[in-house]
Amino acid sequence: INSSICSAGKYLKININKFMYLINTSDTGFKCSLMNRIKSMFYHAYNSYLDNAFPYDELRPLTCDGQDTWGSFSLTLIDALDTLLVLGNRTEFERVASLLQDTVDFDIDVNASVFETNIRVVGGLLSAHLLAGRAGMELESGWPCSGPLLRMAEDAARKLLPAFQTPTGMPYGTVNLLHGVSPTETPVTCTAGVGTFILEFATLSRLTGDATFENVARRALRALWKTRSDIGLVGNHIDIVSKKWVAQDAGIGAGVDSYFEYLVKGAIMLQDEELLNMFLEYDRAIQNYTRFDDWYLWVHMHKGTVSMPVFQSLEAFWPGLQSLLGNLDSAVRTFQNYYSVWRQFGGLPEFYSIPQGYTVDKREGYPLRPELIESAMYLFRATGDHTYLQLGLDALESIERIAKTPCGYASVKDLRDHQLDNRMESFFLAETIKYLYLLFDPTHFLHGGGTEGDGSWEEGGEGGQCVLGAGGFIFNTEAHPLDPAALYCCSRHTQDRRELRDILINLSQHDRQSKQPTKETEGPAPESIALKPGEKKTPPLLSCPVQPFSARLSILGQVFSDNT
Ligand code: DMJ
Numbered sequence: 001i002n003s004s005i006c007s008a009g010k011y012l013k014i015n016i017n018k019f020m021y022l023i024n025t026s027d028t029g030f031k032c033s034l035m036n037r038i039k040s041m042f043y044h045a046y047n048s049y050l051d052n053a054f055p056y057d058e059l060r061p062l063t064c065d066g067q068d069t070w071g072s073f074s075l076t077l078i079d080a081l082d083t084l085l086v087l088g089n090r091t092e093f094e095r096v097a098s099l100l101q102d103t104v105d106f107d108i109d110v111n112a113s114v115f116e117t118n119i120r121v122v123g124g125l126l127s128a129h130l131l132a133g134r135a136g137m138e139l140e141s142g143w144p145c146s147g148p149l150l151r152m153a154e155d156a157a158r159k160l161l162p163a164f165q166t167p168t169g170m171p172y173g174t175v176n177l178l179h180g181v182s183p184t185e186t187p188v189t190c191t192a193g194v195g196t197f198i199l200e201f202a203t204l205s206r207l208t209g210d211a212t213f214e215n216v217a218r219r220a221l222r223a224l225w226k227t228r229s230d231i232g233l234v235g236n237h238i239d240i241v242s243k244k245w246v247a248q249d250a251g252i253g254a255g256v257d258s259y260f261e262y263l264v265k266g267a268i269m270l271q272d273e274e275l276l277n278m279f280l281e282y283d284r285a286i287q288n289y290t291r292f293d294d295w296y297l298w299v300h301m302h303k304g305t306v307s308m309p310v311f312q313s314l315e316a317f318w319p320g321l322q323s324l325l326g327n328l329d330s331a332v333r334t335f336q337n338y339y340s341v342w343r344q345f346g347g348l349p350e351f352y353s354i355p356q357g358y359t360v361d362k363r364e365g366y367p368l369r370p371e372l373i374e375s376a377m378y379l380f381r382a383t384g385d386h387t388y389l390q391l392g393l394d395a396l397e398s399i400e401r402i403a404k405t406p407c408g409y410a411s412v413k414d415l416r417d418h419q420l421d422n423r424m425e426s427f428f429l430a431e432t433i434k435y436l437y438l439l440f441d442p443t444h445f446l447h448g449g450g451t452e453g454d455g456s457w458e459e460g461g462e463g464g465q466c467v468l469g470a471g472g473f474i475f476n477t478e479a480h481p482l483d484p485a486a487l488y489c490c491s492r493h494t495q496d497r498r499e500l501r502d503i504l505i506n507l508s509q510h511d512r513q514s515k516q517p518t519k520e521t522e523g524p525a526p527e528s529i530a531l532k533p534g535e536k537k538t539p540p541l542l543s544c545p546v547q548p549f550s551a552r553l554s555i556l557g558q559v560f561s562d563n564t
Contacts, residue, residue: 034440037396039087041409042433045424046084048408049076055103061408062422070120070426071112071177073104073156078124079430082131082480086434086446090135097128097137101148106156109178114163114171115193117156119258119478120426122200125153126207127480133468134445144468144483145207145490157204157213169219170194170240187241191234194224195259198266198275199476206487209494224259225278232285233301234259251290251298253312258477264321269474269484294333295354309355311341313348316371317477320378328382335375339391345415346398348372359416367411367423368403370431370479377439381447392439399432431479446481448472466492 045059053059053066057075060067069075077096084093129149133139140147162180163171172181173189197217205214227243228234229250236247236255252260260279267276289304290296296315298308316338322331341352348371351363373395380388402418403409409428410420438444448469466489473481 034393034396035437037400038433038437038440041396041400042083042087042429042437044404045408045429045433046080049080049424049429052407058426059408059424060422061405061410061424062420064407070116072108072110073106073121074100075120076424076426076429078104079120079426079478081124081128083429083434085128085131085135086437086444093128093131093135094137097132097135097149100125101152104152106152106159106177109176111174111176111182112159113193114160114173114175115190115196117160118197118200119476119480120430122153122157122160122204123476123478123480123482124430125149125156126200126203127476127482129153129207130468130483130486131481142493144486145209145493150204150207153200154204154208154210157201161212161216164216164220166240168223168240168243169216170223170238170243171197171216171220172240187239188237188246189240190237190255191224192256192258194220194238194240196262196477198262199269199474199482202266202270203482203487206494207490209490209497221263221275221278228282229301231289231302231304232281233289233299233304234282235301245301248301249298249307250286250301251308251312251315252286252296252318253298253315257314257317261317261321261477264324265474265476268324269482269487292354294330294337296334297354309353310360311338311352311354313350313352313366313369314371316348316369317374320371320375323375323378323382328379331375331379332383332385335372335379335388338372338375339387342372342391342394346394346402347412347415349415364414364416365412365421366415367421367425368399368409368428368432370427370435373432373435373439374475374479377435380439381442388439392436395436427478434479445469446473 045061048061048064049059049066052064054077055074056066057069057071057073058067059065059076078100081093081096081100084096126149129147130144132147132149133143144150159177160171160175163173163175165181166172166187171189171194172185172187173193174185175181198214198221201213201217205211223243224234224238227238227245233250234256235245236249236251238245247255250256260282263275263279263282266272267279286296289299295311296318297306298310299305300307319331319335319338322328322334338348342348344357345359345366347366348369349359349364349366351360352358353360373392376388376391379385399409403412403420405420408424411423411425413419413421438446441447448471466485468483468485468489471484471488473483475481
């Protein structure tokens with residue numbers, strides 16, 4: 001990866017012009033130095049976390065120490081793991097993958113956010129598991145349908161399952177990892193906290209063959225869908241037991257954002273029309289009631305009247321999502337609005353009052369969020385327009401200038417005077433830096449379409465190869481890439497195992513029957529196999545017609561030992 005960025009002539013020839021145009025320089029080393037600056041940014045924060053904060057969840061960049069925030073599972077290290085590979089550091093990726101296996105324990109008496117644990121921990125481990133082949137790690141037989149990081153992800157996700165045991169199927173927001181949901185737990189969950197599971201949970205189910213995870217995520221999504229208002233909108237917080245909307249502001253930002261993101265990405269990853277149709281119906285209402293001059297406001301979910309004419313920095317993922325759906329014109333215009341706010345402040349304030357054109361009281365901070373850079377990455381990929389690279393440069397400069405401390409990068413408390421907070425959220429390494437790097441590296445394997453064998457997985461038998469990465473990657477909402485091809489391969493693998501189980505059951509039943517003589521075996525000749533009128537044909541036990549039985553034996557070699 002390093003060499004493709006900095007020295008491969010073929011690659012530079014394609015991309016130099018874009019950068020000449022952008023930075024007005026003929027120095028081909030500039031691109032290399034830009035990539036290296038992003039890497040330096042990563043390692044400044046990452047090394048500082050390891051030196052001063054590990055095994056705590058987060059680094060405190062002003063006091064140079066650590067703290068537990070979202071749990072007690074070295075969150076920053078889990079969240080940053082796949083970024084190491086994205087930046088090309090295979091050895092550190094491998095070291096940290098095994099360090100985490102040795103040190104992280106989810107059997108702990110900690111109240112954890114179901115949402116955050118899913119997107120950061122389950123998502124981070126799943127993506128690292130899926131990238132382990134590409135990292136050149138030794139893989140256990142059966143990978144990607146099994147492996148130590150997958151087992152860790154499953155372990156973490158199982159701890160979240162008690163939260164879904166509710167009358168509606170919509171989950172509680174918090175769960176104790178040891179004891180389950182507290183009897184005093186509030187039933188009020190934000191919309192994103194109900195609808196942001198399908199990517200990770202379907203991945204888990206399809207890799208492991210245990211449908212439980214996907215089923216609970218789908219049940220929650222369907223329950224939420226039924227609660228939409230007559231005008232087709234959802235609010236911000238819902239009582240997951242009574243299904244009453246507690247906060248009735250409808251919008252695309254905080255509390256809701258990743259619900260919409262997961263309907264779209266879930267539809268793409270799982271080729272699922274039900275999810276896409278849900279999103280499209282929401283989108284009609286969103287465009288109708290909340291969009292004004294390509295800004296998106298907050299409105300009352302039942303009446304459609306404006307409740308908050310505010311832009312929130314979390315909403316900046318939206319143009320990227322629109323570009324995934326092909327709505328480029330609208331995405332570009334909305335991005336321009338948001339980028340104008342970035343230019344005004346050198347970052348995105350958490351809230352921005354659209355009528356006043358200024359920050360909102362107590363919401364002037366910029367905690368180094370990724371969303372605008374994320375959208376820039378998608379839009380640059382879709383359009384090739386250098387505006388998006390310019391945003392990347394602005395972000396790099398701004399973060400270096402405002403947020404860098406001797407010990408890492410600090411959340412900006414107030415964009416007006418650049419006061420800092422003693423916090424570096426794990427998404428800075430998981431998302432912000434990853435998207436920045438990917439923005440400037442359009443040929444990176446994560447941009448999809450790669451069939452270059454690296455990391456491919458031999459399915460075995462006569463079925464041919466299963467090439468990972470062949471269908472591109474879907475990023476979860478914490479920027480952890482998931483590989484749809486792996487889901488497909490492992491679903492087939494599970495199907496094969498089920499078929500084998502059926503064969504074994506059938507054989508053993510047949511064996512028992514043939515040892516106990518019955519009337520049929522002693523009696524008249526068997527009946528004709530022709531169907532009687534009105535009779536339906538039962539499907540054969542083996543419904544996969546192409547492979548000869550000998551090939552099936554070799555696919556399932558662990559189970560049969562061929563002694564002949
Ligand atoms: C991340 O944890 C995720 O992107 C989430 O969906 C929203 N907030 C942060 C980043 O801003």
